[in-house]
Amino acid sequence: MILYLVRRLGSLLVLLVVMTAVVYGIFYAIPADPAILVCGKGCDGAQLAVVHHKLGLDQPITAQYWHFLEGLVVGRDYSSGPDVTHCAAPCLGYSFQTDLPVLSLIAQRLPVSLSLTAGALVLWTVTGVSLGLVSALREKRLTDRLITVFVLGGLGTPVFVSGLLLLMVFCGWLQWLDFPVYVPLTEDPAGWARNLILPWLTLTILQSAIFTRLTRTGMLETLSEDHIRTFRAYGLPERRVIGRHALRGALTPLISINAVEFGVVLVNAMLTETLFGLPGIGQLIVQSSNNVDLPVVAGLTLTAGLAVVLANTAADLLYATVDRRVVLA
């Protein structure tokens, strides 16, 4: 177990180095010059050179990447005009656009994205599993068909369509809810939840289909297995057969799906945050990618890599706990 965790950690470091190197590589290939965006349009060649120097863009891309790694380990110094400020390790550098430390930019926005995705995750898991369960138990009947149509409708609707529809109906037309603004959980839990209902729903509409379908298939699979038939033959109550035994078998594969869907969820969270104007990580990804704000993109990539590895490790551990036949690799 400990050995397993150590190995995961080791490979995590390799992963992060590879990924950030890729980011720098991509950046090198894009014709966009971030200095032009920073400098404003009144900049001539001389001014651009000054900004290039300030941002470190006058150095070869390999040196820039080396400084980035260096900053992570030992920190870096930056000039603020009259003074020099030190950015302590682990230093992700300063945003080209806002001059803010990348670490604090990400830290500031992380709670928003966590609130969005964690809440939505619970919602779509619960919705998906219950709909899938009902669907499986009523296989090929009207309920099953309706659920299928419903979840697939959601699956086939991009978040920028469903989100806007929800906004127009609930905030614009019925006015049951105010237009969502992010309220921190620590300040006002009720307001936090109320404001996040629509973003959660938007993601749930899209994501619950996967759970509904997989639960349904999984349930049908397990229900047809020998041991379930045996339980039934022994006259075990149906509720117990399903709740205790069948569901457990059906849910096992779902664990790894949540972790692996991370990439898809991230993209959809990005679109949802942009649409609803939630100041989270996803919105930052869109902004920084559009502005070729290299330090921010690199920092976000590190964060995403970290989150993926953590989520997958957790999924593996959980998987091993639920299904004892699985050995940790």
Add this chain to the structure above:
Amino acid sequence: MTELVTEVGGPGAPASGPPARARQVLRRLRSDRPAMAGLVVTVVLILAAVFAPLLAAIEGQDTTTFHIQLLDSARGGVPRGALGGVSADHWLGVEPTTGRDLFARALYGARISFTVAFGTLVVQLLLGVAIGLAAGFGGRVADAALGRLIDLAISFPQLMFAIALLAIVPQSFPRPVLLMLVIGLFNWGGTARLTRGQVLSLKTRDYVAAARLSGASPARIALREILPGALPQVLTYAAILLPTNMVSEAGLSFLGVGVHPPTSSWGQMLSTATTWFRADPMYVLVPGLSLLTAVLAFTLFADGLRAALDPKASPRGRR
């Protein structure tokens, strides 16, 4: 879907030989009415996409010609007349601000959407099933290495990559192929993890152990014993990937890195139409309902196929 059947269908229940098994699957499939309905609709949609030029020619329109005389310039360029300008000339009306024919654009759009969605699915299944099998079956080192590869694919900065490709890849490179690669190369992790999970779980089953004891090679066990068992879950997931791929393509269009104008795709149409749905609902309904119909048809068929392929299911189904 047909690729799927030929790729992985066939072997399964050890008792009956492959041809008998295939016949059984077909028989089951034929008796499943919703699945057949799904198949018919899918085929119709694919035919419509294939014969898009012919159908558009019958209507007498193409995808690029502007018809600005059909638009109300003072009102934002919304089509004049009911239902977004539906008429004998324009069967589904015209696009706001350009007046291009929606019927023709939806037909041609289907070509791109199907190509991208299926092409991406092939990439995803090839990579995902292969890597998932290898990871679940190849021992600890292989599993760990492939696991990290999956992590890398999932956490990759896709948006920046897509933007970079837009700027770097030459104009002449076919855009749909590029989209397939962008979506496919980073989204096979789900298939791989799912396959791996199934393999790990199936590996310890009795019938696999029996096969091993009887001296079957690991490759044979992987392909003949494990894969068929893992297939129902993978297939269900694949049926979900298909619409997800279509929606991903829409998302890329929305972010400005989709197909090149003036090419249309359902995703491109939907992403430009979103804001119009109160002023010109037809503009949203055409790509929206097309997408929904296709998604439903695929899934009904895949569902039936899954049930038919299930080696454990009773021949009569579970009605």
Add this chain to the structure above:
Amino acid sequence: MLRKVPVLLTAAAVLAAASACSSGGSTSASGGSSFDPKNCQGGTLYILNQDSATDEHFDPARIYTSGGGAVPSLVFRTLTTRKRVPGEAGTTVAPDLATDTGTPSDDAKTWTYHLRDGLKFEDGTPITSEDVKWGVERSFAPELPGGIPYLRDWLVGGADYTGPYKGKELDSIQTPTDKTIVFKLRKPEGDFPYVATATQFAPVPKAKDGGTAFEKHPISSGPYKVQTHVQDKSLTLVRNPNWSRAADDQRLACPDRIEATYGLSAAVINQRLSTSSGKDANAITTDTDLSPAELARISTDPNLKKRTVRGQFGYTNFIAFNTKVKPFDDVRVRQAISYAVNRQAAVIAVGGSSLATAATTFLPDQAAFGYQPYDAFPAGPTGNPTKAKELLAQAGQSNLSITLAHRNSDSHQDGPAVATAVQEALKQAGITVNLKAYDQASYRSVQTKPSTEPGIFLSGWGADWPTGGPFLAPIFDGRQILKDGGNYNFAQYDDPKVNAEFDATNKISDPVQARPRWGALDAELGEQALTVPLFHPIYLRLYGKNVKNPYLDQWRGSYDVAMVSVK
């Protein structure tokens, strides 16, 4: 010379102008009727925006905005400012910190200003000419990039100056007394009072200046001071107790508090403004216009129509040629394209006649710029493909195939919508147009560097202040071809005669006298087919139910926040 790019003015697709033009008077009636400047104070005004581009760095040295901007000008007073009135007069300069708009001498090469009495910073210390000088000087520091380019170009010694932090002063700014400041320019610039509206002319107390840290606690000289500012998210302004209307006749400053939110999507902003429930009844936006789809819906809803203001900002969307790239070096090819374009299709592509007017002149259709109507290549509203084919045949280009570069989004009206309209029109003239999309960051980099500039591409231009000079010079003055980037002379056109005309007209310090000369120059340049003007955008914006006196000023085409009331 403000182009519609995020760093400038207002971000995405903004910039409208004056409600007073056309139906302005009646559209703002719901607010105007009960509005009383004497009794307008109170309440909180909410600003719903997409980007915080203008306010990204809330530092007067780094802000690049026209006429002092919407929000910055509430905190940073400047030597002069735009005149806060609706309509045509809104394009003129008014004194702000200074007693007048400036006294020129030495052929408009020296400009002298006197500060008015009773000026104070938010901490109560009096504002002196030294503070203004410091404010201008620090905008030269490389740590604070982003501001206007004119100071570097115009002030004697400006080109080599690197800011005051290392102890060096800029000698061309003199402060003979606490109340007097003199600027020495290296060439005549009649438009100096317009430039003195920029935030770089705001006073900054040397003692409180922490370089890049200044924006954390910018010291206010205007009616509001910053309470909190989270970049890209929000900005909250509260009253500055040391400001009074007695010392400022250009700002009403009605709301007690102003809360701006950034990072919202355009669709949500307009949806919130049209619903106008709760706090949104007190809301406006300084950067989001109605899209064609929203216009189509609102045009059938009289209640929403009432809460819409209309305006124009001097802006021209055009096709740019790089005459160093074949075949665009051939004037006949450029003329052929000028004849072939279908302006009606281009206008409708961006939302039709309510959102744009077809353009045949490079100068915007407003008197302040010196607008004189002309059409060098008359082809009617939908183009003349026959004439275009003739010209192409003369040029020996019968099967012409070209690649038109454009942005990958329609946010700046130089995206796929206009590109396909142009593509379709040129097809009628037998020209095959391939489209090449660039992401927004690359697009700017690529087109403003002559070595990477495409041969033909979609672009747009707006002026930093409403006169002909800044509208024409960056595009057509041969001495403004910048080889290393930041170039807007896309055609790379350099004619000594034209350059001389720029110098001669810049000597005129009365803008009204300069107008006919800019108009004549525009018509002369139009003959060269260096650009193909497509359309001038019109801007429509919504405001919340409680908002009073909401007009779009004609200088920037945006709400004048200093004049809006929510009481």
